[in-house]
Amino acid sequence: MPTMAILASSCRVFLLLAALTVGLVSGLTIQNDDPRIHYHGRWDDSPGTWWAGSGLKLHVQNAKTMKIRLGSLTTSPFAALGVSVNYEPFFTVNASVGWNDIPLPAAPRFKRSDKSVIRLNVEGWQNNRINLETIVLNRGAQLLPYKPSKLSFQFIGDSLSAGQYLPLGVDQAWPFLVGENFKAEHTINAQPGATLTDIPSYGNVHGVSFQFFKTEDTGYVWTSDHNYTTPWDFRRDRPSPTHVVIHIGANDVSQGVTPDQFVQEYLDFLKRLRTIYRTQSIFVFTPWGWPSADGNVWYYYDGKYEEIVRKQTALGDSRIFLVNTTGWVTFDDVFADNQHPNVPGHVKIANLFSEWLKDWGLRPERQWATLA
Template sequence: MNPLGFMLFACISVTSATILQNGQVRSNDYPDTAVATILPSDPGWVSYNPNASELSYKGRWDHQYISWWSAPGLKFGFQAQSIAISFGNYTSDGVLLAYRIDGQDWLLTNVTANSTHLFVTPKTAGYNLTQPSNGVQTFEMRVTNWAYGVQVKCVHASGPAARLVHIPNYPRTMELIGDSLSAGQYATLEGISSYSWGLMYGLGNVEFSITAYPGICLHDSRCYGNLHGQTFQWLKIPDTSSRALDIYGDGPDIPDWDFAAHPAADITVINIGTNDNNTANNITQAQYHDSYVQLINDIHARWPASQIIVISLWSGFSQVGNTWVQGGGFVDIIESVVRSFNNGSLNERGGEGFVHYFNTTGILEHNDIGPLYHPTDVGHIKLASHLMQYIKLTFGWILEQTGPEVQHDTLYWNDQSSY
């Protein structure tokens, strides 16, 4: 068994109050944004129900406005002095949120169930820093974790003529399907430190969803606590977490994702199979092959115009002699799947087929993999950067992110001139 096989999944822990950075405890004294409950009848506040047309939900949310999977979010415009959000009882205790105004750096705060949090005041970074021509500023919030989530109960705005404004979707849409490598497990800030986030947010002007969860297999099988694989779960709204099991169980009540009600993905990226490749899960090569074909067919049936990028698996690094060598998983199987959709071609450089092969060999080095067998923050950034260039060269997408911070707390530098 290769080291990465153990990795993804021997332990599926969720966010705790302590974040370690290179073995040292990182300060997490984030601002306490909790305030007293705001009622719709309170003077000075205008309250919006979670189904208000002004609110745009990013990623997968259910009919109760509960968030699922990795890095789901909420976005809207506002003309107000203050913005607050009330969270429902299905909000995870202590879940870490990232939020910001317009293109400012991300701010972090912990929220919990049945609470109200004040996110914007005139003192918030970016508030009226530059006045937009229409007077509308943008608020965005993201759940950092892959197993925790929030339930939006109400959004409140205060100030003279306070109001929320709908922000139109970007013209491009992307989907990423994966496991812990894509969900950001063990990265500093998990979902918002992952290569998935760096790739799609870094491209700019892209709506995206990261449908990834640690320990999950491609084949519909029990893997490391997950009751289903992605061939089943990708078609559903919730992920495979224990909170999903508590709310929906494992039967007919698991709601389907309404693909027709959401924009089709222009590009779908798939990076999955490391858990299938672990002997502990007893998945055969034939099962993996057939499940990969099934997933691609399911994607194509719902999004006929989507271009699909299949990422080759990297299975950690092994020391060979006096150097390190990257491992792989299901290499021949994955290549066979890609060729089956492209008349025998791997389609690595944008041929006529709709399935494309992205070879990870040589992108990461052994020190880009952390002690828990997942990429470091730098490893995630390297993979995201290569994928961005691949998409630019293959599909002609222009890189449009030109300033706003993408990955928070990854700015490391040396400011000592003599050492």
């Protein structure tokens, strides 16, 4: 076959394949910089996710199908995504580089409308990076502005808050469930194995007192395409948290941080937090401890969390509160082989803290701010 004929034939095949590909993803195309996408959690400029629970929310009219195209910085072979339509329970979709179908199962409609709220996040405490390029909805769909809740929680912690070992990861963890109970926005910056103190711990090269102020979680050091940190611009938190919850210290004690050192580290961390969250209420959890099969519970830094709150209050901070979690968790509430809360255990913790907050004076929103 003459060379020109071969080229012409190849060109026709290429155009046909391109047309087929476009046909597969035709519809309403939404670029990743569309201001109507409501991003939550920590995203870098690629844009790509860091920290468990980071994701996005869409308010859509006439949504029937959804595809997302993910770029090369997405975790290989896939990242587990939590998906919820109209505030129904989250389910998992494994997404990889390229085009991914996001199922939109039938969900209750609000006010008999054809509008939907689609929530999507990375649920894993590691291997949780998605690099969003494009979203495509069906023809006839319309993207609408998303209105966030007036209530917004910022949770800070370690594996006990990140959803480690849970089937659905952070979407089954107590901080996420508290946010759902209050119909609130919620961001979770929690890293398994990490100390509060800025020291190496269980594969983490930094502690949370350093990493919380960065875009990236502590896994950045193991990521060859992004082995550096960038400061987090807290103005990107939409909305700014109304309440801050901290549960941390288990890894500090295991790394030999003394009680007095821990108190000082915590106070230094609170001082820095108060440069960002000047008026927000901050809740300091005591440890619920490590329960054993014989009914005993080992608590750490006994009395030190009370000391932290007392000293912070003496500095003039009237918006810091101690949450005493003693007795909240028993051996039935944890995985027997690692003593981390199991699925019912996280539900129990979330319900106990939700009741604590109600007794404190916080009321859940009556309805979600964006109703479909």
